[in-house]
Amino acid sequence: MKKLGVKDRIIETASDLFYNNGYNQTGINQIIDEAGVAKASMYMHFRSKEDIAVAYLKRRHISWVSDLQDFVSNQITNREKLIASFDYLDSWLSSVNYRGCGWQNIITDLPHDHDKIRDQAVLHKNDVRVWVHSLLKDEDNLSDNEAMQLGDELVILLEGAIILSQIQKNKWPIEVAKRAAKKLLK
Amino acid sequence: MKKLGVKDRIIETASDLFYNNGYNQTGINQIIDEAGVAKASMYMHFRSKEDIAVAYLKRRHISWVSDLQDFVSNQITNREKLIASFDYLDSWLSSVNYRGCGWQNIITDLPHDHDKIRDQAVLHKNDVRVWVHSLLKDEDNLSDNEAMQLGDELVILLEGAIILSQIQKNKWPIEVAKRAAKKLLK
Amino acid sequence: MKKLGVKDRIIETASDLFYNNGYNQTGINQIIDEAGVAKASMYMHFRSKEDIAVAYLKRRHISWVSDLQDFVSNQITNREKLIASFDYLDSWLSSVNYRGCGWQNIITDLPHDHDKIRDQAVLHKNDVRVWVHSLLKDEDNLSDNEAMQLGDELVILLEGAIILSQIQKNKWPIEVAKRAAKKLLK
Amino acid sequence: MKKLGVKDRIIETASDLFYNNGYNQTGINQIIDEAGVAKASMYMHFRSKEDIAVAYLKRRHISWVSDLQDFVSNQITNREKLIASFDYLDSWLSSVNYRGCGWQNIITDLPHDHDKIRDQAVLHKNDVRVWVHSLLKDEDNLSDNEAMQLGDELVILLEGAIILSQIQKNKWPIEVAKRAAKKLLK
DNA sequence: AATGAATGAGACTTCATTCAT
DNA sequence: TATGAATGAAGTCTCATTCAT
Numbered sequence: 001m002k003k004l005g006v007k008d009r010i011i012e013t014a015s016d017l018f019y020n021n022g023y024n025q026t027g028i029n030q031i032i033d034e035a036g037v038a039k040a041s042m043y044m045h046f047r048s049k050e051d052i053a054v055a056y057l058k059r060r061h062i063s064w065v066s067d068l069q070d071f072v073s074n075q076i077t078n079r080e081k082l083i084a085s086f087d088y089l090d091s092w093l094s095s096v097n098y099r100g101c102g103w104q105n106i107i108t109d110l111p112h113d114h115d116k117i118r119d120q121a122v123l124h125k126n127d128v129r130v131w132v133h134s135l136l137k138d139e140d141n142l143s144d145n146e147a148m149q150l151g152d153e154l155v156i157l158l159e160g161a162i163i164l165s166q167i168q169k170n171k172w173p174i175e176v177a178k179r180a181a182k183k184l185l186k
Numbered sequence: 187m188k189k190l191g192v193k194d195r196i197i198e199t200a201s202d203l204f205y206n207n208g209y210n211q212t213g214i215n216q217i218i219d220e221a222g223v224a225k226a227s228m229y230m231h232f233r234s235k236e237d238i239a240v241a242y243l244k245r246r247h248i249s250w251v252s253d254l255q256d257f258v259s260n261q262i263t264n265r266e267k268l269i270a271s272f273d274y275l276d277s278w279l280s281s282v283n284y285r286g287c288g289w290q291n292i293i294t295d296l297p298h299d300h301d302k303i304r305d306q307a308v309l310h311k312n313d314v315r316v317w318v319h320s321l322l323k324d325e326d327n328l329s330d331n332e333a334m335q336l337g338d339e340l341v342i343l344l345e346g347a348i349i350l351s352q353i354q355k356n357k358w359p360i361e362v363a364k365r366a367a368k369k370l371l372k
Numbered sequence: 373m374k375k376l377g378v379k380d381r382i383i384e385t386a387s388d389l390f391y392n393n394g395y396n397q398t399g400i401n402q403i404i405d406e407a408g409v410a411k412a413s414m415y416m417h418f419r420s421k422e423d424i425a426v427a428y429l430k431r432r433h434i435s436w437v438s439d440l441q442d443f444v445s446n447q448i449t450n451r452e453k454l455i456a457s458f459d460y461l462d463s464w465l466s467s468v469n470y471r472g473c474g475w476q477n478i479i480t481d482l483p484h485d486h487d488k489i490r491d492q493a494v495l496h497k498n499d500v501r502v503w504v505h506s507l508l509k510d511e512d513n514l515s516d517n518e519a520m521q522l523g524d525e526l527v528i529l530l531e532g533a534i535i536l537s538q539i540q541k542n543k544w545p546i547e548v549a550k551r552a553a554k555k556l557l558k
Numbered sequence: 559m560k561k562l563g564v565k566d567r568i569i570e571t572a573s574d575l576f577y578n579n580g581y582n583q584t585g586i587n588q589i590i591d592e593a594g595v596a597k598a599s600m601y602m603h604f605r606s607k608e609d610i611a612v613a614y615l616k617r618r619h620i621s622w623v624s625d626l627q628d629f630v631s632n633q634i635t636n637r638e639k640l641i642a643s644f645d646y647l648d649s650w651l652s653s654v655n656y657r658g659c660g661w662q663n664i665i666t667d668l669p670h671d672h673d674k675i676r677d678q679a680v681l682h683k684n685d686v687r688v689w690v691h692s693l694l695k696d697e698d699n700l701s702d703n704e705a706m707q708l709g710d711e712l713v714i715l716l717e718g719a720i721i722l723s724q725i726q727k728n729k730w731p732i733e734v735a736k737r738a739a740k741k742l743l744k
Numbered sequence: 745a746a747t748g749a750a751t752g753a754g755a756c757t758t759c760a761t762t763c764a765t
Numbered sequence: 766t767a768t769g770a771a772t773g774a775a776g777t778c779t780c781a782t783t784c785a786t
Contacts, residue, residue: 022295022296022297023295025295025296100294104294107352107353108291108292108295108349109209109210109211109291109292109295110211110295111211112207112211118353122353125350125354149362149365152358152359152362153363153366153369155350155359155362156346156347156350156362156363156366157342157346157366159345160341160343160345160346160349161342161346163290163346164311164342164345166293166294167289167290167293167311168308173338173342173345176335176338176339176341176342177339177342179335179339180342180343180370183339183370184370
């Protein structure tokens with residue numbers, strides 16, 4: 001394990017804590033203790049706790065989207081890739097004990113003025129939406145408009161599967177969403 | 187305006203604050219101040235902040251489900267009622283500026299040991315699920331199993347529409363979910 | 373020594389520290405440590421550090437003015453009382469090692485938004501000014517206008533004596549001011 | 559606009575901040591940010607924050623005394639020059655919104671061990687005192703002793719006018735001090 | 745049944761200074 | 766000469782809960 005710089009150690013530690021324990025449940029002191037960093041060092045790299053959360057979400061976005069695309073890459077058709085997205089949810093969420101989506105989790109119980117965090121959530125969800133649209137737009141039998149409409153429906157299913165599996169601590173919502181997705185994709 | 191008892195005043199005040207400002211953002215002091223109640227009086231009626239949240243969720247469950255059923259009551263067929271459920275989401279969520287679902291919001295960023303709150307979320311979601319199932323089971327052309335499967339798919343769409351409209355601060359996810367629901371219902 | 377309540381202990385401790393060590397040099401932690409009070413108890417009684425300073429200044433105002441009036445009370449004429457005011461400065465300031473005036477000290481290096489503290493300083497200085505005026509207005513040979521003009525001149529001498537004795541750590545400015553006051557009073 | 563060296567930039571920036579915002583309110587980081595200087599560079603030129611304050615006070619002393627002397631230079635007699643000193647206070651203090659005297663401000667709320675700063679305040683006030691004395695010593699009708707006594711009285715009036723105008727945020731104390739000075743000067 | 749004072753533990757943030765390059 | 770990362774200590778303030786009356 002190679003030695004990380006202070007900033008990376010902070011992001012990594014905070015990411016674990018924010019995702020697994022929650023943003024409000026994670027204090028600055030816990031982050032610096034576990035990262036082995038002085039408090040003022042942390043505030044050299046991040047102006048506020050919210051900024052750490054932004055860094056966490058940015059980093060997570062890159063790896064999450066990358067993992068998703070890797071997961072579905074061995075599927076041949078775009079439709080198959082989209083169906084496989086639900087298998088990705090399954091493998092991901094069961095591996096984190098249905099802890100749910102980092103962006104959903106952080107956005108639902110947030111002080112009203114934390115706009116930078118909200119922005120990250122919107123960016124993340126938009127990127128996923130655009131990716132879904134792009135896969136469908138390459139399909140011959142769909143107009144651009146149809147592709148976007150169908151894509152949005154799949155996006156809703158993905159979101160619903162994530163949040164409901166988190167509440168139920170069970171994978172059935174993912175399976176249900178996958179089945180519904182298959183129906184909608186014909 | 188009739189005078190409320192202490193306990194009711196606490197629940198009512200806390201409900202507003204928990205839903206609109208968030209559970210972690212709402213302090214005990216704010217609740218008792220706005221409710222006009224002494225602190226120790228509050229702790230006479232509720233063992234902890236978590237218990238207030240449980241009372242809030244119980245009360246909200248009753249009124250939310252009741253509002254939903256009222257909203258769809260003028261629809262004739264059960265299928266129409268289910269479609270109208272998405273219109274209910276629309277009217278509800280736009281009226282609260284897309285603040286989202288009280289149970290989703292409270293469950294996503296919660297200390298790990300708050301099981302009583304988690305239980306309420308599960309109860310709420312199960313009741314909605316059972317209600318959807320029951321409407322479909324009355325439909326002649328569906329087997330019980332088909333009714334449950336289809337119902338679960340609708341439930342996923344409802345959940346996805348709520349959370350995504352909250353993130354996007356927009357109603358489009360609700361419209362999309364409604365369109366998808368219509369397709370699935372044939 | 374009778375046992376003081378928490379609030380009084382806080383004010384008393386803070387008063388000592390604010391006056392002798394300075395407002396900015398005195399931390400909340402030092403106050404609660406020396407007062408033997410929990411931090412949250414302090415914030416129950418005072419909304420902020422600034423509010424403690426206001427309480428300190430209010431209490432100090434009462435005792436300072438009272439001490440001044442006691443000190444000069446054995447003088448017969450009002451002119452003699454005013455002259456004796458400079459002797460009061462002498463005895464007071466030498467007893468506190470020329471630490472200077474609590475209001476001057478706190479107002480000169482203060483964050484810009486501490487208006488409540490500034491208000492207290494203005495109130496204090498105005499009360500002293502009014503007292504000086506009132507003594508002179510009772511003098512037969514002065515019109516009201518002359519009394520106010522002469523009084524203001526004495527007030528300036530008092531202020532100048534205080535601040536300069538503090539900088540010089542010496543009583544000569546007080547003696548000089550007294551001599552000038554005698555001249556102005558004829 | 560000529561380019562300043564690092565040290566001068568630091569002093570200039572710190573001077574603005576110390577005088578206008580206060581010594582305790584001005585942080586090292588703000589100084590280096592606004593001066594555009596690296597932190598360690600600053601500590602190369604100054605051993606501590608206190609040393610920057612000393613440099614600030616030294617530079618301010620030169621310019622302040624010089625401005626005063628320029629202001630009164632067109633007066634013919636020394637008595638007129640001294641009277642005009644109060645006009646200088648007026649023009650200076652109103653131009654800085656009655657921010658008061660840099661030395662008074664920094665000395666009143668200072669950690670106890672900042673002797674170098676205290677020394678600067680004493681030096682400054684002594685220089686002013688000596689200047690006042692020197693003007694009066696040149697007057698034919700005063701003995702050296704009378705000149706010093708009268709000079710000290712004027713000094714007290716100057717000090718009192720400065721601090722009281724700062725507290726009152728008003729020029730009346732300056733006018734009053736000027737009137738008293740005229741009386742004392744006969 | 746009801747009060748509000750008191751609490752210990754923690755929240756987030758900033759301080760002036762030093763170190764390693 | 767110059768840099769900016771890193772630090773320990775301290776800053777002000779808030780948390781949910783309990784105690785004494």
